[in-house]
Amino acid sequence: MKKKKVYYAHFMGIYGTPQENRDVETLEKLNLSVFNPNSKEISNRFEKEIKMHGYEVAFDLVFLSEVRDADVFAFRALPDGRIPGGVAWELREAQKLGKIIIELPCGTHARSMGRDDTREYLRDIGQR
Numbered sequence: 001m002k003k004k005k006v007y008y009a010h011f012m013g014i015y016g017t018p019q020e021n022r023d024v025e026t027l028e029k030l031n032l033s034v035f036n037p038n039s040k041e042i043s044n045r046f047e048k049e050i051k052m053h054g055y056e057v058a059f060d061l062v063f064l065s066e067v068r069d070a071d072v073f074a075f076r077a078l079p080d081g082r083i084p085g086g087v088a089w090e091l092r093e094a095q096k097l098g099k100i101i102i103e104l105p106c107g108t109h110a111r112s113m114g115r116d117d118t119r120e121y122l123r124d125i126g127q128r
Helices: 019-031 040-053 055-069 084-098 113-125
Strands: 004-009 033-034 070-075 100-104
Touching: 004 019, 004 055, 004 084, 004 113, 019 070, 019 100, 040 055, 055 070, 055 084, 070 084
Parallel strands: 004 033, 004 070, 070 100
Antiparallel strands: none
């Protein structure tokens, strides 16, 4: 059975970092074939297209075309939960096309609640 292709969108600031490596490993463990835009080939292609067509058209021809070609879209937001511009642009394309979307988690330790916090939250929203 052919692996599904996942487009892995992430902030350029984590290119080449252990976090990027962990994300790719996680996606591969899901039996997905990962397209990572962090490559010299993609960078060169993008620069060439910018010179010929300008930034927006180049972004569409290089990155959004890969999003369209993927079966699944995975992204990592910034640690504060915000989604950088390029990733947001790619995410909107994936949403428009009805792609399966996976958000790789950030700050799970800091966001984790204990039993008492969970009970208080449920009480505050009227569930208990």
